Amino acid sequence: MIYDVVIAGAGPVGLFLACELRLAGLSPIVLEQVEDPRSPLKRLPFGLRGLSAPTLEAFHRRGLLDKIAAPRGANAGSGGGAASIPHWMQQSRRPGGHFAGIQFFQDDIDSSKWRYRLPSPAGTSLAVEMEVLESALAARAVAMGVEIRRGCGVEGFKASADGVSVRAGGETLHALWLVGCDGGHSTVRKAGGFEFVGTDPEFTGYSVQVEMTDADQLKPGRHYTSTGVYTYQPPGTVTMVDFDGGVFHRSRAITLDHVQTVLRRVSNTDVTVTALELATTWTDRAFQATTYRRGRVLLAGDAAHLHSPLGGQGLNLGLGDAVNLGWKLAATIRGDAPAGLLDSYTAERHPAGAQVLDWSRAQVALMRPSRSTRALEAIIRDLIDTRDGATYFAERVWGVSLRYDLGGHHPLVGRSAPDFELSDGGTLGALLRDGKGLLLDFDGAAPLRTLARRWSNWITYVASDAKDNLGLSALLVRPDGFVAWADEATPALEAVSQAAARWFGEPETGV
Ligand SMILES: Cc1cc2nc3c(=O)[nH]c(=O)nc-3n(C[C@H](O)[C@H](O)[C@H](O)COP(=O)(O)OP(=O)(O)OC[C@H]3O[C@@H](n4cnc5c(N)ncnc54)[C@H](O)[C@@H]3O)c2cc1C
Known part of the structure; x- marks a missing residue:
């Protein structure tokens, strides 16, 4: 086979x-x-x-x-x-x-x-x-x-x-x-x-679950210290970033003694680890x-x-x-x-x-x-605390800023398609369930419908208005949900055809 x-x-x-x-x-x-x-x-x-x-x-x-x-x-x-x-x-x-x-x-x-x-x-x-x-x-x-x-x-x-x-x-x-x-x-x-x-690691990270005596020396939450960072969630969950210990090789066993040494070093305390229940390491190798x-x-x-x-x-x-x-x-x-x-x-x-x-x-x-x-860090903290700062970091962390460079004149091209709510209550998201492309036509223009027939194996054509169409007349969405073409004016059929051919190939018959 x-x-x-x-x-x-x-x-x-x-x-x-x-x-x-x-x-x-x-x-x-x-x-x-x-x-x-x-x-x-x-x-x-x-x-x-x-x-x-x-x-x-x-x-x-x-x-x-x-x-x-x-x-x-x-x-x-x-x-x-x-x-x-x-x-x-x-x-x-x-x-x-x-x-x-x-x-x-x-x-x-x-x-x-x-x-x-x-x-x-x-x-x-x-x-x-x-x-x-x-x-x-x-x-x-x-x-x-x-x-x-x-x-x-x-x-x-x-x-x-x-x-x-x-x-x-x-x-x-x-x-x-x-x-x-x-x-x-x-x-x-x-x-x-x-x-x-890429770049070699500067630290080893540890995520451990332990039992300790004198655990009250550790403060709950995340803390920067002179050798790294530790995050403590009582009673025994600790994450550590250790800059001073060299890189711990994953082929070595993570022993209780080793965890205790790192924890003492990173937290600047002398807590005693009495049991190691779970441990894993990671690095910043990029x-x-x-x-x-x-x-x-x-x-x-x-x-x-x-x-x-x-x-x-x-x-x-x-x-x-x-x-x-x-x-x-x-x-x-x-x-x-x-x-x-x-x-x-x-x-x-x-x-x-x-x-x-x-x-x-x-x-x-x-x-x-x-x-x-x-x-x-204090400066970045202040900036993150502003409305513009929080918005910028959310944009990056939440992936909202992701845009592929696909060319095209409309700012939506290359971005994830908005989840338009259509007149019948359906959503763009649901229309992509079968993994085909989608030509969503808010104006219901007959020439677009005819054009879409040429790619009917690969593109679903839907004519519907939306609760909020963001000022668009139509858009072409790839199977992965990213916008291949969009327009606010009466669509130029040549541009739609070019986008469809670029992502779905030339149709077998001409218009
Ligand atoms: C502590 C920690 C926290 C994280 N938090 C986040 C987070 O919040 N958000 C986030 O986006 N990412 C996070 N990540 C990263 C995320 O876990 C990984 O990027 C993700 O698991 C990668 O998925 P993957 O399928 O590519 O690889 P893996 O999840 O590593 O899966 C690879 C699979 O391949 C198998 N395999 C290996 N070799 C072979 C072989 N030769 N033949 C067949 N099978 C093989 C493995 O057994 C495994 O099942 C975190 C990672 C860590 C360590």
Whole structure:
């Protein structure tokens, strides 16, 4: 059997990509090296992940939002689940997120500046447990008919001009394409000879659950010290950023003694750790593959870009890769992709990744334990405390500023499409559920309807007014929900045709 796509890794990115490929009619298989997907590190407190606007919009467009928001997930964006929000975040003002630990607050944000955002069930931020997210994505993939083979790690592969032979679990699988979604230590990236460049770590981060004596020496909340930063959530949850200890190599066991040494150093106390229940380490290593594609091998998620978890953006970045890649790879495999479509994956997602890596580096710079850094931090803190400051940081942390450089004269082109509420009560989000493109015509102009027929396999045409059409006459939306073309005047048919051909290929018949 020849699979369309072998996906290495059943993390959130691999699973979401599998769903996207299946939605487009392909047959992917997911190979996962770990037998059992459950892990205490995927649950509270360390398994909590902040999802940002582009991710939530993507889930809304695929009907996945309620599966992720409803269960045990703590909800930062729409009000529920306060019990699972970390202690230091439970305060009278609603935090919107943070930059290097400096919080911005929801009531400071001026969202009227985001002219092209409309109210949507997707919202702008939501915290979920990794386990909830992964099981919702796995359930969707399986329900769609995707095979997930667990305990079957990819060991290596051979790629040719026609396909890829993948060695995994003692056998060889044949596929047209291979996508490495196998995390930061990606076998696919290494075996595929991808260049991975970036900056080396300055600190080691520790997330631990411990029992202690003299724990009252630690103050709850987040604290900068002369050697790093610690965040304490009583009774025994501690996160530490240790600048002075050198980089802790992940192959070493994290012992109780080591944790105690680091905790004493970072907190400037002499607390005694009596039991180590859970521990994981991370660093601020920031590396990115120079290209996300080499021949028939692609990378997505942490396999393509790695950075510190500060500010929580890696998962969002990876899920953004998946929704960007899915429809493009599907069209390539079906044989109806326009020239350059697959290469637009790297062209669009690499800059998005580079921005996030720099965002994480900037936070590291603001956490260094030096007097000048503390002085700089005080200034940034003041700026974040202003309305413009909070709005700017929310825009970056929530992913609202994401825009692909697609050309086009309208400012909406390259941005995530607003969730227009249509006259019949439906939303743009719901119209994208089948993974096709969408031509939304607010004026119901006959020539647009005729034009859309030429791409009827790939584009759904809908004529409807909206509660608020933001002054637009029509817009063309790609399957990933990003705007390919928009206009406020009577649409120039040539421009719509060009945009449709650019993303969906030339139609078989002319107008
Ligand atoms: C403490 C912490 C907090 C974080 N908080 C946030 C946050 O709030 N928001 C956010 O956006 N991001 C956050 N992140 C980052 C986020 O968790 C990662 O970016 C995300 O998990 C990446 O998803 P992925 O699917 O690419 O990789 P992973 O989640 O690493 O999944 C990769 C999968 O591939 C499997 N695998 C590995 N090798 C092979 C192989 N050879 N063959 C087959 N399978 C293989 C692994 O077992 C794993 O299941 C945080 C990270 C940490 C450490």
